[in-house]
Every structure is written in structure tokens, then in C-alpha cells.
């Protein structure tokens with residue numbers, strides 16, 4: 504049975520969501536503020552989190568960022584709940600890597616459909632070796648790369664390069680070492696190869712292109728600009 508954490512301070516809404524989810528066969532856990540909700544998420548490791556944005560204690564965005572940073576919940580699907588219907592909020596929520604977005608008031612039917620869709624998308628066969636960094640997800644077995652849960656075609660060298668940087672996020676990797684480790688070159692004469700690959704890779708990262716940083720005169724690093 505899939506367990507869903509509901510982080511929502513309006514108790515009548517939390518109860519209504521809980522009632523409908525349980526009726527649809529889910530187990531639910533409820534939390535009524537941001538600080539407690541974060542603790543419960545990290546401790547209980549639910550299969551999915553419904554997260555309200557306007558919360559006492561700690562707002563939903565801050566909760567969400569911590570959940571994405573912590574390896575225990577980094578790949579847990581999150582559906583953002585909000586009363587605000589403005590487009591800018593929607594974009595902000597999705598850019599921060601939420602799996603979906605529900606604007607209040609929503610019907611129980613819509614809620615269940617969204618929850619089922621997100622769970623289905625995130626259901627992965629056991630034994631899959633993955634590495635997740637923010638909105639980046641690497642399936643090491645199949646060498647498939649996902650950005651915000653959408654597959655992005657990377658060449659095997661791009662995959663290895665980006666994974667290498669993400670596993671060492673925040674730390675600058677020396678150009679020559681990268682050429683040696685990733686490309687297998689014994690010297691730096693192929694330096695331009697690296698620039699070409701980085702340029703192409705940035706295009707594939709779209710809105711996240713700035714996450715792949717050039718450190719002038721040294722090399723490259725990946726930095727989470729949403730943390």
C-alpha cells in the first residue's frame with residue numbers, strides 16, 4: 504500500500520484529502536505545519552508528498568527545497584497544493600522540480616487522478632541504480648537521463664560527464680582531468696572537444712543550462728541554483 508504524506512495546515516482540507524485518498528486505497532499521514540512536515544517526510548519516507556505552499560512555521564517552497572536536497576527524499580514525488588492560481592506561482596513551482604501542481608479548490612477525482620499519474624511515472628523497477636541531483640536524474644543501468652522527470656537524450660559521453668560533475672556537485676573539476684577520466688585522452692591537446700561537448704550539453708539542459716558552470720582557467724562544476 505502506497506503511503507502519502509499530506510502537509511496542509513487547513514485541517515478540513517487535510518481531512519478531506521486524507522478521506523479521499525484512503526477511500527482510493529492509499530495510506531495517509533498528515534502534518535499541519537512546515538517544520539513538522541519536513542521532519543515527518545524525512546523520518547517516514549512516504550511514497551508521495553502533497554505539499555501546501557502557505558504553511559505556518561515554514562513555507563512550502565522552503566520545505567520542498569530541503570526535501571529535494573536530502574538524499575532520503577530527493578527523489579520522492581511531490582505535488583504542490585496552493586490556493587494561488589497565478590501563472591507565475593505555477594511556473595515557480597514546476598521549475599523548482601515539483602512533480603505536479605494542484606490549485607485549490609480541486610475535486611477529489613482530480614486529486615486521485617494526479618496522485619495515481621505521478622506515482623505511476625515515478626514507479627521504477629527494483630534494482631535500478633539511480634543518482635539524483637535536484638531535477639537531474641541518472642539511471643546508471645540504462646544510461647538514461649531525466650530532467651524534471653522528462654527524458655532528455657544525452658550521448659554516453661555527455662551522460663558520463665554530467666554524472667561525474669553532479670556526483671561531485673559544487674566542486675570544480677579540472678579540464679585536463681576530465682579529458683583524461685571521461686574522454687580517455689592522455690593529454691590536453693583535445694581541449695576543444697570539451698568546450699564543444701559542454702556547449703551542446705548546456706543546450707540540452709534548457710532552463711538549467713546555468714547549472715553547468717565554467718570556472719575560468721580551471722574547469723567545470725555543477726551548481727544547484729535553486730537550493
Ligand code: CA
Pocket residue numbers: 511512513555556557558
Ligand atoms: Ca495553507
